[in-house]
Amino acid sequence: MGKAENSRIALPVGSNLDRFINKNQEAFKYATGELSQLIRDLAYAGKVVNREINRAGLAGITGAYGSENVQGEEQQNLDVAANIRFTRALKKGGEVAAIISEEDEDIIDLNNPRSKYIIAIDPLDGSSNIDVNVSIGTIFSIYRRISPAGSPVQEEDVLQAGKHQVAAGYILYGSSTMFVYTTGKGVNGFTYEPSLGEYILSHQNMKMPKDGKVYSVNEGSYRSFDDDVKAYIETCKDRGYSARYIGSLVADFHRNLLKGGIYIYPSTEKAPNGKLRLMYECNALAMIAEQAGGLATDGKQRIMDIEPESLHQRVPFFVGSKHMVEEASK
Template sequence: MATKDETNPTETESDESTITQIFDVVARAAPEIRSGLPGRRIYAEEDNPSGETQMEADVYADDLLCERIGDIDGVGEYASEERPAVIDTGSGLSVCVDPLDGSSNLKPNNTMGTIVAVYDAPIPATGADMLAAAYVLYGATTTMIVARDDTVTEYVIQEDGEYEAVREDITLPDDPTVYGFGGRVPDWVESFTEYARDIESDASMKLRYGGSMIGDVNQILTYGGIFAYPTLQDSPEGKLRVQFEGYPVGYIIETAGGRSSDGEQSLLAVEKDELHARTPVYVGNEELIEKLEAAFAED
């Protein structure tokens, strides 16, 4: 079970070292995950805890990351979107992972990613417990975005697992140009539908939606704009999981000067006590999120 010793004067230094090791392991595992995808484009025999059919690639990435991250001294818990319960790995920080975000994109060969959240509290943790977050994007190149110490950095990962920073102190552009909205349009609630139509009518905004949240969020981080997987009529809590997607993506976007929301408050203020709990997710430039929250407040 993850524990925190408030009396330990070297706690911060120890945490920093552990976080560095976590992201080093993730970066070095990324080429293995990517190279393992071609032979694992078929469905596994089981569903994940959220009721989604697993791909063999999901299971492969999860097993690899669980073993590698779990072996790090200073990591006390490992939790995955693909597992029903938290894995006890000793004592120290807690790590939540979405091993292969967007694995349904394997069949059409679109972008996918890996999401990592680091907490200094037992899982399920809260947004206030987050120390760092990152995602790997398997696109034309393999990159890793890391948010820690109040800054966001992009790294390019080479085939041998070596990685180097290519952009530092990343912030969302002031003039947003892209948007991406998930869920079936007929299932959108009225307030979000009206907001979406307003965004779509803006000639300066272009639709960018690829079915992998990390791919879509990376567009927002690069060009500015808004990504949403909203509350739906038949699913008020949306689709995305708080621990594995909502908190880390909210943390990254907010660290980059943007805003996140569940429609009423920052994603980092959302509190859910169930490991696989869901939340609506809205992230992007501050003014776009403010307008969205205003639209929901009018209901």
């Protein structure tokens, strides 16, 4: 075992995020410090958003913003606030050349032409649950730009297949706040300790069970599912599996990551290409799932092999325990 692998495994649970990043930086093939700083910038913005979520009811910033985003979805006040917080943190950090965000129709050029990275982000996933105090999250993907540093950002820098991600993660804002990420060397989770203002390593080298007894799908749309999807859901019921659907992608995924299960958002009559976005939802969670021993497909092919055609491209999504996804994809 190499030095980098040894340091990654030996790090004790209870270490803070900064120490973990420093200890593991050399395991990353582009280890020059920029990626480490970028992850810190995301973690910091997550603290700010966590604070605003926790005080949202008292501050009167819950509810609808009064406009729709590029998806045609009604924006919540905290959608807008989270998008601003992450964009501002990444711009000031200086390590990101451009951002793809769920909340913006076009690429956000941060005017950092020498920066080496591109971020795809859903600043606040599940925001329709804010008003009822249900867990929500942030999802992010990190890509290394293809065009030379110092030149304008090109379309090829932004529209990369998920297999080219150099890191991915999510922040879950729930009963506790967690920062979970991977750089392709396993998945690690950090729980936020507000009295210290630190993310503490709480879930080291996370592994998704190969099988599970939970299926997560919006059964309200059952009648519009393909027959194959209906057949798989009936199989789950026949086996006595539990139906668990929160309606916040990060929360449903996180539960299945820890306990085993499958999350399904198939094509429907209303959304023939699926509803979830490839670039800033599916690719990130697919990378985390695979690093934890799970799988992610669109029902036919591996999610991370799909070549994107547009910033806000939608795909059907099957993600979770390996054996369950394999069976569902048949």
